[in-house]
Amino acid sequence: MRKEGIQELQDVSGISRRNFLRGGIAAGAIALGGAAVAGCAPSAQTADSEETAPENEIVARLVERVPGADLPEAAPIMPSEPPEAWDDEADVVVAGVGGGGIVAVAYLAQQGYSVIGVEKEGQVGGASRHACTFANCFGGSKDQNELEFALPSYPPDVNAFIRMYEQDNDYSIDEGYLRHILNMSGPACDWIMSQEGMNMVCLGAIWHDKDVHEGKQNVVLGMENPTNAMEAVAVNSGADIRLNTKCERLVYDGQRVQGVVVTDVNGDEKYIKGNKGVILCAGGFGMNKDLIKAYLPSAYEGTVQGGPMPFHTGEAFRMGLGVGADFAGFDSWSCWEGAIDESIAGGDGEFWHYFWHGERQLFHNPWLIIDKRGQRQPYFAQTQELFANPGGQMGDLSNCAAWMSAVGHHVYSICDSNFPTTVFEKDVLLPTQSDRNRIPLTDPDVLLDTGGLVSADWLSEVEEAVNRGAVKKADTLEELADMLQLDRQVLLDAVDEYNTLCEKGVDEEMSTPYDPSWLHPVIEPPFYGAIIGGQMAKTMCGLRTDGNLQVMREDGTLIDGLYANATTAGGLSGEGNYGCFWNSTVFGGVGTSWITGWIAAQSVIDADK
Secondary structure (H helix, E strand, C coil): CCCCCCHHCEEEECCCCCCCHHCCCCHHHHHHHCHHHHHHHHCCCCCHHHHHHHHHHHHHHHHHHHHCCCCCCCCCCCCECCCCCCCCEEEEEEECCCCHHHHHHHHHHHHCCCCCEEEECCEHHHHHHCCEEEEEEEEHHHHHHHHHCCCCCCCHHHHHHHHHHHHCCCCCCCCHHHHHHHHHHHHHHHHCCCCCCCCEEECCCCCEHHHHHHCCCCCCCCCCCHHHHHHHHHHCCCCEECCCCEEEEEEEECEEEEEEEEEEECCCCCEEEECCCCCCCCCCCCCCHHHHHHHHHHHHHHHCHHHCCCCCCCHHHHHHHHEEEEEECCCCCCEEEEECCCCCCCCCCCCCCCCCCCHHHCCCCEEEEEEEEEECCCCCCCCCCHHCCCCHHHCCHHHHHHHHCCCHHHHEECCCHHHHHHHCCCCCCCCCCCCCCCCCCCHHHCCCCCCCCCCCCCCHHHHHHCCCCCCCCEECCHHHHHCCCCCCHHHHHHHHHHHHHHCCCCCCCCCCCCHHHCCCCCHHHHEEEEEEEEEEEECCCCCCCCCCCCCECCCEEEEEEEEEEEEEEECCCCCCCECCCCCCCCHHHHHHHHHHHHHHCCCCCHHHH
């Protein structure tokens, strides 16, 4: 009979409960005078309290470092001990078959390794399917070399790039780790792009799916075709992908992570052994408010929508913490603009809405944007000064940083009834800009089937948001102020001042002024408004790893058998990075996941040699 959980952990191969954490947690507590352990233990030790000592040590040490690390949905998920008999086994187990996970599974299977990929959702690909492009801003791949592309200049110079990138990330990224990731990114891209069915077009820093590049589809689900192609590579190479199968816990003997415990499609618990390693590829924790509060405190109040997708709940990160892993990238995050708060003053109260929905497209745009006091807030775009848009972002990350740091950690965006026309008059994107999320969707012929997530009828989606109270609609500005919970005179004065500015046709108020094409007055009722914050895009805090993406303890030793790709792993955007203006990392979102998935898989192979 299996014994589940660390509470019943018995000595395995001579490893005592006290030695269970010898990779850093217990040592850290001793270095601090034992206060953490002593402070959480009762005065009289009982058999039960002795059994829970390892868990107490881990939690106590984390709470010393991170207030809130013991919140219910932030606390470490403790491992199970090895079973007497395993239900299944493979060379490698990949937990999470999103973008990076499907790359890891496909590459390992193609190299002749038996691999089991477990995915809690009903399809592979995760958030990657919903992205518009793949990026590697450093360069070094064959496709990029043919175009003579690299940053900061061609040919690729890893030292020059590190100097530039570290400056933009407060010099808080481990240089050896970053160097290895950059050097491996070219070979990773080469393998990815060479796979059958990928059909990606390299434009320099980014690759587009050919259908997107040729205008046959828009960038909603822009990585659908490449994700399907990579899934086919994995399946054709013999990978065992198990959908609707949730990874619940790691299996750990005190020295090595041996496998995982899953709940399968039938609801049965299974122990699956990874003889050569386990790779955590489950993404970040942007839907987990407890983890955001603990590990991303500067984002907590301004994050009004989670993401990027509803399944980013952070269990894999917590499992790594449960076996004594350290974390990296504390308080580093990126958010997307235009997220509507649906809890303060109306709305459905939900923490996630699809980022392409019509009301989101509307409030991605530069209307009258004010804080609680009525003071205008900035709006950045690539059609303005580019200094506000490092790393290829279009200004959306800069906007989020500004708006989330405003009074009350959100802003108010106001427009009038002319918005169905004036939204298309705003010059907010360069003609070459790939991500068109500030332009409402109108053409159903280039929109893939999204399963009801979004349509090309954006005005109906705005009206739906009005009906549920997310978007405020009022016949008078006074009524709109009441609905937004703003002082009436504050809003009246702000609108009056803005309309005067619009009449002049020149923005002389902001250091980065509005383009004249943006200056649409708020005159014609009904008036529209929304409370805007950020939608969590990438949580860049995760498990600390070395450059090979093997998970690391606080004392710098590595956890045998455990690897993690970003964004289950953290550190690629440094520490305390408010906004992550390099579009989360040098590789953007999809590239970060896919490239580090390949690197983790290659590291398992290298360790086996």
